Amino acid sequence: MSASDVNTEHPLELETPRFSVKKPAVRYDKQGEVPDAERVKRAMQNFVRDFGRSAAIYMESCVHCGNCAEACHFYATTNDPKYTPIWKIEPFKQAYKREYGPFAWFYRALNLKSAVTVERLEEWQELIYDSCTVCGRCSLICPMGIDIASLVSLARHGMAKAGLVPHELWAVAERGEKEGSPLGATPKVFKDRIEWLADDYEVDIPLDKAKADVLCTMSSIEIMKYPESIVATAKIMKHVGANWTFRLDGYEATNFGLLSGNADWQRDMSMKLIDAAIACGAKTLVLPECGHAYGALRWMGANLYGKPLPFRVVHIAEFMAEHVKSGKLRLKKVGKSVTFHDPCQISRRGGAIEAPREVLAALGVELREMEPTKGLNWCCGGGGGVVTIHRADALRYKVFQLKMNQIDDTGAELPVTSCSNCRQTFDDGQAHFKWDKTMNSLLEMVAHNLEGEAA
Numbered sequence: 305m306s307a308s309d310v311n312t313e314h315p316l317e318l319e320t321p322r323f324s325v326k327k328p329a330v331r332y333d334k335q336g337e338v339p340d341a342e343r344v345k346r347a348m349q350n351f352v353r354d355f356g357r358s359a360a361i362y363m364e365s366c367v368h369c370g371n372c373a374e375a376c377h378f379y380a381t382t383n384d385p386k387y388t389p390i391w392k393i394e395p396f397k398q399a400y401k402r403e404y405g406p407f408a409w410f411y412r413a414l415n416l417k418s419a420v421t422v423e424r425l426e427e428w429q430e431l432i433y434d435s436c437t438v439c440g441r442c443s444l445i446c447p448m449g450i451d452i453a454s455l456v457s458l459a460r461h462g463m464a465k466a467g468l469v470p471h472e473l474w475a476v477a478e479r480g481e482k483e484g485s486p487l488g489a490t491p492k493v494f495k496d497r498i499e500w501l502a503d504d505y506e507v508d509i510p511l512d513k514a515k516a517d518v519l520c521t522m523s524s525i526e527i528m529k530y531p532e533s534i535v536a537t538a539k540i541m542k543h544v545g546a547n548w549t550f551r552l553d554g555y556e557a558t559n560f561g562l563l564s565g566n567a568d569w570q571r572d573m574s575m576k577l578i579d580a581a582i583a584c585g586a587k588t589l590v591l592p593e594c595g596h597a598y599g600a601l602r603w604m605g606a607n608l609y610g611k612p613l614p615f616r617v618v619h620i621a622e623f624m625a626e627h628v629k630s631g632k633l634r635l636k637k638v639g640k641s642v643t644f645h646d647p648c649q650i651s652r653r654g655g656a657i658e659a660p661r662e663v664l665a666a667l668g669v670e671l672r673e674m675e676p677t678k679g680l681n682w683c684c685g686g687g688g689g690v691v692t693i694h695r696a697d698a699l700r701y702k703v704f705q706l707k708m709n710q711i712d713d714t715g716a717e718l719p720v721t722s723c724s725n726c727r728q729t730f731d732d733g734q735a736h737f738k739w740d741k742t743m744n745s746l747l748e749m750v751a752h753n754l755e756g757e758a759a
């Protein structure tokens with residue numbers, strides 16, 4: 305089904321005080337020609353399979369305090385109860401109560417929780433894909449420690465098995481599986497880009513070294529939209545004297561398998577990076593400016609591999625911070641005021657909160673923190689695959705205003721981040737709202753200000 309196939313009215317009125325946006329069309333996407341009953345069966349089987357001990361404890365622990373609602377940018381900007389985080393996992397919970405929980409027989413016998421239907425799953429598609437960036441803000445706020453973001457990710461597994469993923473998200477995930485890159489950054493494209501950039505910028509970009517201490521990776525968005533990131537990475541690696549390489553058998557850190565809920569594709573993408581690092585004997589695998597890439601490998605890599613990874617995994621901001629501390633990364637002073645947008649998967653979910661700030665301190669900027677900041681910073685609204693889903697655009701623009709206001713309030717000259725997906729969301733929001741601020745990459749800012757080298 306394509307974006308234009310179904311056009312019914314969206315229940316949301318998205319009139320905003322600052323700008324008015326078009327009402328999005330509602331559509332439900334399905335993959336494959338599968339009878340509805342089979343879709344429900346597949347979703348339920350996967351939900352039940354995913355109800356491990358922690359998911360079950362989460363399901364039983366909610367005290368319905370409502371705190372998570374205010375934490376979610378989708379609820380905070382719409383006041384629509386359907387965007388309450390705990391409501392987003394209701395069909396998952398419904399499946400748990402009927403099929404898996406301690407009183408499942410009782411719920412079924414008295415029909416206290418009705419059976420999940422395909423219509424319910426279709427409606428649910430909007431709640432766990434279009435209106436959840438898996439940012440984890442609700443998880444942080446919940447007094448019972450319920451990790452709603454993780455439950456949303458688990459629920460996406462069942463939706464992927466049922467073939468009920470938003471069309472664009474499924475298409476990029478499938479392309480990633482088939483071509484090795486969701487945005488067309490195939491090994492040939494990546495190689496061509498490296499040759500062109502090495503030539504144009506007169507920088508050495510090692511490719512496919514048999515042995516290297518450091519394996520660098522990139523995101524599709526960087527390769528296709530912000531290729532200067534490749535040059536910046538090369539300049540920084542040279543500056544710190546690293547024995548490093550890119551490899552064509554493992555360069556693409558973007559993982560739309562994870563975002564779509566296709567666990568098999570997620571594993572395939574991660575294993576390419578793991579195998580490439582092992583093949584060249586890397587001691588360190590450096591992840592690029594991509595939030596979900598950090599979660600996928602830094603926190604889920606060892607589970608996929610089945611044992612501890614034989615190398616360490618760091619985000620490029622952590623790599624730069626380490627080399628600032630060791631004195632190998634020496635930077636010129638920028639002398640501007642900066643505010644830092646924390647990518648959710650790196651700061652809140654990933655824990656790498658201070659590394660980018662240490663790099664900014666080495667750049668001598670005046671850091672003006674947003675309110676709230678660090679682990680509680682607001683999401684840009686484009687993570688979790690949301691930026692790919694066109695029917696979610698109007699809602700995404702609405703929540704993006706939270707972010708614009710937050711940045712404007714700091715009065716900082718430059719907004720900076722360390723995630724290319726956030727950067728793309730900002731670029732899109734800037735164009736939509738004709739905003740006067742452009743998001744900057746921390747990586748590129750560092751590469752432009754290496755001591756002893758031309759910008």
Ligand code: SF4
Pocket residue numbers: 375376377378388389392435436437438439440441442443452453456
């Ligand atoms: S993970 Fe983020 S976007 Fe999803 S429900 Fe929680 S706060 Fe909202």
Ligand code: SF4
Pocket residue numbers: 365366367368369370371372373390445446447448449450452
């Ligand atoms: S904050 Fe936690 S306990 Fe409260 S309603 Fe949300 S999920 Fe339930």
